[in-house]
Amino acid sequence: MVTTMETPFGSDQATTPLGVTVRPRPQRLKETNSPPPESVIAADRLTIRYGTFIAVHDVSLEIPSRQVTAIIGPSGCGKSTLLRAMNRMNDFVPSASVDGKLLYRGLDIYGPECDPVELRLRIGMVFQKPNPFPKSIYKNVAWGAAINGYRGNMDELVERSLRQAALWNEVKDKLQQSAYALSGGQQQRLCIARAIALEPEVLLMDEPCSALDPIATSRIEDLIDELKSRYTVVLVTHNMQQAARVSDWTAFMYLGELIEYDDTNVIFTRPNEQRTQDYITGRFG
Amino acid sequence: MFLPRLQRRRKVGRMFHAACALTSLIGLAFLVVLITRVAWEGLPWLSLKFLTNFPSVLNPPNAGVKSAMWGTMWLIGITAMVSVPVGVAAAIYLEEYAPNNRLTRFIHVNIANLAGVPSIVYGILGLAVFVRWLRFDRSVLSGALTLSLLIMPVIIIATREALLAVPQSFRHAAYALGATRWQTIRAHVLPAALPGIMTGVILAVSRAIGEAAPLLMIGALTYVTFVPEGPRDAFTALPLQIYDWCDRPQQVFHHLAAAGILVLLGILLPMNAVAVAIRAWHQRRKAW
Numbered sequence: 001m002v003t004t005m006e007t008p009f010g011s012d013q014a015t016t017p018l019g020v021t022v023r024p025r026p027q028r029l030k031e032t033n034s035p036p037p038e039s040v041i042a043a044d045r046l047t048i049r050y051g052t053f054i055a056v057h058d059v060s061l062e063i064p065s066r067q068v069t070a071i072i073g074p075s076g077c078g079k080s081t082l083l084r085a086m087n088r089m090n091d092f093v094p095s096a097s098v099d100g101k102l103l104y105r106g107l108d109i110y111g112p113e114c115d116p117v118e119l120r121l122r123i124g125m126v127f128q129k130p131n132p133f134p135k136s137i138y139k140n141v142a143w144g145a146a147i148n149g150y151r152g153n154m155d156e157l158v159e160r161s162l163r164q165a166a167l168w169n170e171v172k173d174k175l176q177q178s179a180y181a182l183s184g185g186q187q188q189r190l191c192i193a194r195a196i197a198l199e200p201e202v203l204l205m206d207e208p209c210s211a212l213d214p215i216a217t218s219r220i221e222d223l224i225d226e227l228k229s230r231y232t233v234v235l236v237t238h239n240m241q242q243a244a245r246v247s248d249w250t251a252f253m254y255l256g257e258l259i260e261y262d263d264t265n266v267i268f269t270r271p272n273e274q275r276t277q278d279y280i281t282g283r284f285g
Numbered sequence: 286m287f288l289p290r291l292q293r294r295r296k297v298g299r300m301f302h303a304a305c306a307l308t309s310l311i312g313l314a315f316l317v318v319l320i321t322r323v324a325w326e327g328l329p330w331l332s333l334k335f336l337t338n339f340p341s342v343l344n345p346p347n348a349g350v351k352s353a354m355w356g357t358m359w360l361i362g363i364t365a366m367v368s369v370p371v372g373v374a375a376a377i378y379l380e381e382y383a384p385n386n387r388l389t390r391f392i393h394v395n396i397a398n399l400a401g402v403p404s405i406v407y408g409i410l411g412l413a414v415f416v417r418w419l420r421f422d423r424s425v426l427s428g429a430l431t432l433s434l435l436i437m438p439v440i441i442i443a444t445r446e447a448l449l450a451v452p453q454s455f456r457h458a459a460y461a462l463g464a465t466r467w468q469t470i471r472a473h474v475l476p477a478a479l480p481g482i483m484t485g486v487i488l489a490v491s492r493a494i495g496e497a498a499p500l501l502m503i504g505a506l507t508y509v510t511f512v513p514e515g516p517r518d519a520f521t522a523l524p525l526q527i528y529d530w531c532d533r534p535q536q537v538f539h540h541l542a543a544a545g546i547l548v549l550l551g552i553l554l555p556m557n558a559v560a561v562a563i564r565a566w567h568q569r570r571k572a573w
Contacts, residue, residue, distance in 0.1 A: 089457065094385060121463035131454035133473055134572050143472065144462030180572035191458070198462060 037064035040202055040232045041086055041123075045100040048081050050093060055081040057256040058100070063202070068224060068233040070247035070264065072240055074279070078256040079236045083204050085109070086234065087123040088116040104202075121148060123202040124195035129211045130187035132179035132194070137162075137171050140179045140190055141197050148198065157197055164230075165193035166223050185216025192223065202232045210238060221246045240280055244268050252276045320550075327543030335544055339510040340526060345537040350545055352509040353526035356425065357494060357552075359513050360522055363429035364436070364493050369486055371433075372440030379441070380448040381470055393445075400438035407435040408502025416503050423504040426516040431499050436489040443485020447478040480567035487560040491553050497524035523549045 039062035048056040056078040063069050063086075071079040081090065088109060090096040102109040109119060132140050141158045150157065158175070162168040167189040171182070179190055188208055195203060205224070209217040224233055224246045237243050243250050244264060251261040252273075260267060260276045271277045278284055338349025383389045411431030421427040451474050459469035475482075500522055501507075507529035509521040521529075523545060530542035 087461065089461065092457065092460070117463050117465055120461055125461040127454065127457065127461075129454065131452070131458045133455060133458065134477060143459075144464070147468050147472070148463055178572060194458075194462065 037067060039063060040065045040105060041234070042103045043082070043100070044103070046082070046085070046102050047099040048078070048085055048090065049095075049097045049099075050081075051095040054256055056085070056253075059253075059258045061251055061258055061261050063232060063234055064249060065232050066228055066230070067248040068228050068235060068246055069249040069251065070235045070237055070243035071251045071253060072237060072243045072279075073253035073259075074284070075238070077253040079251075079253050080206055082253070083206055083234060083236045084125075086202070086204055087120045087125055088114075089120075089125065091116060121198055122200050123204060124198060124200035125204045126188070126191050126195055126206065126208045128207040130184055130191055132182075132187050132190050134178065134180060136176045137179050137182070137190060138175040141193050144194060144198050161193040161197040162190075164196055164227070165189045166219065166226070167193055183216070185212050185219060188212060188216070188220060189223065192220075192227075196227070196231065200231065202234065203227060205233060205235045207236055207238060209242065217242070240268075252279060254279065323543045323546050323550075325543075326540050327545070327547045330540050330544035331547055336548070340508060340529075340541075341510075342508070345535070345541060348541055350523060350526055350548055352512055353521050353523045353545070354548070355512040356509065356520035356522045356525075359425045359516070359520060360429050360432060360500075361490060361494055363425065363516060364432040365486075365490055367430060368433035368437045368440055368489070368493075372437045372489075373444050373482060373486075375437075376441045376444030376448060377470065377475075380445050381466065381474065396438045396441050400442055403498075404435055404496050405498045405502055407431055408499030410434065411499060411503045421517070423506070423519055424517045425513050425520045427503050428500050428505055428520060428522070429516070431503055432493040432496060435496065435499060436493050439489040439492065440486055443489065444478070444482045447481025447485065448474060450481060451477040480563050484560045484564045484567075487556055487563075491556045491560075494553060494556075495524055495549065497522075497528050500525055501528070523552075 041063040043059050043061050046056060046059045047054065059078075059082060071082060073079050081096075084090045085098065085102055086104070086109065090098075098110045104114075104119065104123065107114055107119075133143065135143070138158055141161050142154050145154065145157055159168060159172075162171060167186060170186060171190075174181070179187060182190060188211075192203075192208075209220050212220065221242060224235065227233055228248075235243070235247060247264045249261070250264040250267040252259045252267060252271075252275075254275055260271055260273045262272070266272075267276060268280060271280065334347070335349045336354065337351055338347055339351050340353070341348040379389060379392065383392075408431060411427060411434065415421045415427040415430050416423060421430070455473045455477060456469055459473050464472070505525055506519055506521050507525045509519065511518075513520045527542045527545040527549065530538040530545060533539075
């Protein structure tokens with residue numbers, strides 16, 4: 001039985017009536033349950049279209065500061081589109097158009113006063129497939145800082161970022177080697193290091209483990225758990241177990257609509273919506 | 286129910302294999318015959334003297350390709366200086382900046398068409414625009430600008446292919462770090478595309494080196510006993526010199542032409558080899 005296992009949270013794992021393993025709430029969250037956590041990103045009746053196809057329909061939600069928010073749902077439900085809207089990565093899809101409001105600390109992300117280059121400095125992103133630059137490990141981490149006029153000690157920044165990404169011990173002796181010499185899981189942690197080197201406030205993760213094996217996945221999940229002490233994490237995942245394991249809040253999307261958004265414990269133990277329950281119990285999706 | 290007919294399928298496979306091997310052998314055989322014949326006729330005439338002497342009608346044994354070699358070097362220098370920056374920049378614009386609309390697609394199609402236009406047509410254009418209208422006369426400059434027009438579509442297409450081959454994920458990674466478009470292109474897209482661009486540029490320039498028709502069309506000289514000293518000077522080039530020698534009835538000039546062809550090949554083959562080597566090196570080194 002798992003009940004004797006020590007976890008970082010000092011208690012055991014639990015299996016819900018729905019058969020999904022849920023990590024117990026960390027104590028910290030319970031303390032912050034009231035008042036509700038400060039929101040960093042807020043969508044207000046957000047609709048995103050690709051041409052005439054509606055990918056995200058009338059979604060309103062708030063992303064709480066320094067917590068992990070997971071967006072789950074079946075393929076094509078609009079979860080990645082919603083995530084990519086948050087740092088304007090949808091700009092590279094020529095047919096994409098946006099209605100409604102998406103706010104980052106009050107700044108209208110799609111408003112005329114928002115500079116996407118500056119926005120992406122504050123809201124970093126980790127992609128589905130590890131995509132390091134075909135350069136050295138060091139340069140992968142340093143480049144973002146260099147082009148954004150970093151004035152501090154670059155070596156220290158690289159080390160600090162790699163340490164935060166739990167990669168330093170594995171690469172400290174081969175910083176000048178190509179990033180492509182690393183394994184897939186290491187490459188993904190390098191991409192996380194590269195993103196947090198800019199000290200963003202928000203880290204968007206678009207299915208960061210879907211190209212990784214279970215061991216690499218578990219390392220990234222542990223890392224996400226550590227990152228939330230400094231960063232607000234928004235995680236899109238196909239993997240419901242992963243959402244249950246690492247997130248504090250879970251949004252369930254289906255066919256472009258936000259069906260339910262609540263405390264992860266609530267979503268996985270006693271969801272309000274029948275569709276949520278059907279999805280997390282594997283009846284569809 | 287299956288009717289595999291394996292015997293028959295294997296036979297068809299073997300026949301196709303043989304047909305492909307045969308056709309490539311035919312191509313190779315022609316090349317070998319051609320080069321052997323040229324080498325047979327030209328090698329005895331090839332010497333240092335041949336490279337350092339001017340052509341001579343009165344004293345063919347002492348004739349050389351000095352003026353033609355210098356002319357070709359001037360031509361290629363200016364052609365590369367004009368066509369490479371303009372061609373690469375145009376490709377970068379079309380691939381990285383231009384919106385993907387009807388106009389851009391129209392331009393793409395037309396550039397592809399331009400790459401297939403016969404070189405003599407560029408010669409007519411060069412004659413009208415550079416020689417007559419801009420009054421550059423039958424100078425190195427006119428020749429080089431004409432050749433630049435000729436190879437620019439090839440450079441644009443090659444550069445575009447190289448840019449297309451750079452994974453989109455590099456661009457997204459850079460943008461997600463707060464990079465501007467130019468920072469992304471400069472730091473990640475161009476370095477990743479550079480080997481492909483270089484291969485295309487070298488092949489395009491080597492095509493320009495071998496061209497005779499457009500230069501004849503703009504009225505470049507074939508018999509020149511001086512070396513051009515500036516872009517406005519008259520000139521000849523290796524293909525023109527070879528053409529001139531071939532055109533003369535005496536046997537001795539045909540040997541000179543063969544020797545000239547060997548010089549031309551001596552420039553072209555190493556250039557193409559470099560292009561192939563860059564491509565091979567890049568394929569081996571490419572990580573993504």
